[in-house]
Amino acid sequence: xxxxxxxxxxxxxxxxxxxxxxxxxxxxxxxxxxxxxxxxxxxxxxxxxxxxxxxxxxxxxxxxxxxxxxxxxxxxxxxxxxxxxxxxxxxxxxxxxxxxxxxxxxxxxxxxxxxxxxxxxxxxxxxxxxxxxxxxxxxxxxx
Numbered sequence: 001x002x003x004x005x006x007x008x009x010x011x012x013x014x015x016x017x018x019x020x021x022x023x024x025x026x027x028x029x030x031x032x033x034x035x036x037x038x039x040x041x042x043x044x045x046x047x048x049x050x051x052x053x054x055x056x057x058x059x060x061x062x063x064x065x066x067x068x069x070x071x072x073x074x075x076x077x078x079x080x081x082x083x084x085x086x087x088x089x090x091x092x093x094x095x096x097x098x099x100x101x102x103x104x105x106x107x108x109x110x111x112x113x114x115x116x117x118x119x120x121x122x123x124x125x126x127x128x129x130x131x132x133x134x135x136x137x138x139x140x141x142x143x
Contacts, residue, residue: 019070030059095140103129 034052096111110124125136 023066026063030055099125099140 034055037055038048038052092113096113099111100106106125106128110128111121112124113121122133122136125131126133129136131139
Protein backbone atom coordinates (compact mmCIF):
# COMPACT_ATOMS: atom_id res chain seq x y z
CA UNK A 1 0.00 0.00 0.00
CA UNK A 2 2.80 2.40 0.93
CA UNK A 3 4.67 1.62 -2.31
CA UNK A 4 1.60 2.46 -4.39
CA UNK A 5 1.21 5.79 -2.60
CA UNK A 6 4.90 6.62 -3.13
CA UNK A 7 4.62 5.68 -6.81
CA UNK A 8 1.56 7.89 -7.18
CA UNK A 9 3.40 10.77 -5.55
CA UNK A 10 6.41 10.29 -7.84
CA UNK A 11 4.21 10.17 -10.94
CA UNK A 12 2.26 13.24 -9.80
CA UNK A 13 5.47 15.16 -9.07
CA UNK A 14 6.97 14.17 -12.42
CA UNK A 15 3.83 15.08 -14.38
CA UNK A 16 3.43 18.28 -12.40
CA UNK A 17 7.05 19.40 -12.94
CA UNK A 18 7.03 18.67 -16.67
CA UNK A 19 3.57 20.10 -17.23
CA UNK A 20 4.39 23.19 -15.21
CA UNK A 21 7.42 23.87 -17.38
CA UNK A 22 5.42 23.31 -20.55
CA UNK A 23 2.64 25.58 -19.34
CA UNK A 24 5.08 28.33 -18.35
CA UNK A 25 6.88 28.13 -21.69
CA UNK A 26 3.57 28.20 -23.56
CA UNK A 27 2.28 31.22 -21.64
CA UNK A 28 5.61 33.05 -22.10
CA UNK A 29 5.53 32.40 -25.84
CA UNK A 30 1.94 33.57 -26.07
CA UNK A 31 2.73 36.75 -24.15
CA UNK A 32 5.75 37.52 -26.33
CA UNK A 33 3.72 36.88 -29.48
CA UNK A 34 0.91 39.17 -28.37
CA UNK A 35 3.32 41.95 -27.46
CA UNK A 36 5.13 41.65 -30.79
CA UNK A 37 1.81 41.63 -32.61
CA UNK A 38 0.57 44.75 -30.85
CA UNK A 39 3.84 46.61 -31.39
CA UNK A 40 4.26 45.64 -35.03
CA UNK A 41 0.62 45.60 -36.13
CA UNK A 42 -0.19 47.76 -39.15
CA UNK A 43 -3.93 47.68 -38.33
CA UNK A 44 -5.80 50.39 -36.50
CA UNK A 45 -6.55 50.05 -32.79
CA UNK A 46 -9.92 48.33 -33.22
CA UNK A 47 -8.58 45.77 -35.68
CA UNK A 48 -5.64 45.03 -33.42
CA UNK A 49 -7.89 44.64 -30.37
CA UNK A 50 -10.17 42.27 -32.28
CA UNK A 51 -7.20 40.21 -33.43
CA UNK A 52 -5.82 40.05 -29.89
CA UNK A 53 -9.25 39.06 -28.57
CA UNK A 54 -9.52 36.22 -31.11
CA UNK A 55 -6.01 35.06 -30.25
CA UNK A 56 -6.68 35.10 -26.53
CA UNK A 57 -9.96 33.25 -26.98
CA UNK A 58 -8.18 30.53 -28.94
CA UNK A 59 -5.42 30.36 -26.33
CA UNK A 60 -8.02 30.04 -23.56
CA UNK A 61 -9.75 27.20 -25.41
CA UNK A 62 -6.43 25.47 -26.03
CA UNK A 63 -5.42 25.89 -22.40
CA UNK A 64 -8.72 24.45 -21.18
CA UNK A 65 -8.28 21.49 -23.49
CA UNK A 66 -4.71 20.94 -22.26
CA UNK A 67 -5.71 21.09 -18.59
CA UNK A 68 -8.60 18.69 -19.26
CA UNK A 69 -6.14 16.30 -20.91
CA UNK A 70 -3.80 16.49 -17.92
CA UNK A 71 -6.66 15.84 -15.50
CA UNK A 72 -7.77 12.84 -17.56
CA UNK A 73 -4.21 11.46 -17.51
CA UNK A 74 -3.99 11.92 -13.74
CA UNK A 75 -7.36 10.20 -13.29
CA UNK A 76 -6.27 7.32 -15.55
CA UNK A 77 -3.10 6.88 -13.46
CA UNK A 78 -5.19 6.95 -10.26
CA UNK A 79 -3.32 10.00 -9.00
CA UNK A 80 -6.61 11.84 -8.56
CA UNK A 81 -10.03 10.30 -8.05
CA UNK A 82 -12.18 9.53 -11.05
CA UNK A 83 -14.36 12.48 -11.99
CA UNK A 84 -12.47 14.79 -9.63
CA UNK A 85 -12.71 17.67 -12.05
CA UNK A 86 -16.00 19.09 -13.25
CA UNK A 87 -15.69 20.61 -16.69
CA UNK A 88 -18.77 21.52 -18.68
CA UNK A 89 -18.83 21.94 -22.41
CA UNK A 90 -21.32 24.67 -23.24
CA UNK A 91 -23.49 26.65 -20.87
CA UNK A 92 -25.28 25.46 -17.76
CA UNK A 93 -28.58 26.01 -19.59
CA UNK A 94 -27.47 23.50 -22.25
CA UNK A 95 -26.45 20.96 -19.61
CA UNK A 96 -29.67 21.56 -17.65
CA UNK A 97 -31.74 21.03 -20.81
CA UNK A 98 -29.96 17.77 -21.54
CA UNK A 99 -30.46 16.56 -17.95
CA UNK A 100 -34.19 17.37 -18.12
CA UNK A 101 -34.41 15.57 -21.45
CA UNK A 102 -32.71 12.46 -20.05
CA UNK A 103 -34.37 12.57 -16.61
CA UNK A 104 -37.93 13.89 -16.92
CA UNK A 105 -38.51 13.84 -13.15
CA UNK A 106 -35.87 16.55 -12.52
CA UNK A 107 -37.35 19.94 -11.62
CA UNK A 108 -35.94 23.46 -11.95
CA UNK A 109 -35.34 23.41 -8.19
CA UNK A 110 -33.31 20.21 -8.52
CA UNK A 111 -31.17 21.87 -11.20
CA UNK A 112 -30.73 25.25 -9.51
CA UNK A 113 -27.05 26.17 -9.87
CA UNK A 114 -25.50 28.83 -7.64
CA UNK A 115 -21.81 29.61 -8.15
CA UNK A 116 -19.78 28.34 -5.21
CA UNK A 117 -22.50 25.88 -4.16
CA UNK A 118 -21.74 23.06 -6.58
CA UNK A 119 -21.75 20.46 -3.79
CA UNK A 120 -25.38 21.30 -2.97
CA UNK A 121 -26.38 20.83 -6.62
CA UNK A 122 -24.49 17.53 -6.81
CA UNK A 123 -26.12 16.39 -3.55
CA UNK A 124 -29.62 17.12 -4.91
CA UNK A 125 -28.83 15.23 -8.11
CA UNK A 126 -27.39 12.31 -6.13
CA UNK A 127 -30.56 12.00 -4.08
CA UNK A 128 -32.87 12.39 -7.07
CA UNK A 129 -30.99 10.13 -9.50
CA UNK A 130 -29.52 7.62 -7.06
CA UNK A 131 -26.03 7.95 -8.56
CA UNK A 132 -22.66 8.73 -7.02
CA UNK A 133 -21.10 12.19 -7.10
CA UNK A 134 -18.37 10.94 -9.44
CA UNK A 135 -20.97 9.48 -11.83
CA UNK A 136 -22.90 12.75 -11.89
CA UNK A 137 -19.74 14.83 -12.45
CA UNK A 138 -18.71 12.53 -15.29
CA UNK A 139 -22.19 12.73 -16.82
CA UNK A 140 -22.22 16.56 -16.68
CA UNK A 141 -18.72 16.73 -18.16
CA UNK A 142 -19.78 14.53 -21.07
CA UNK A 143 -22.80 16.65 -22.15
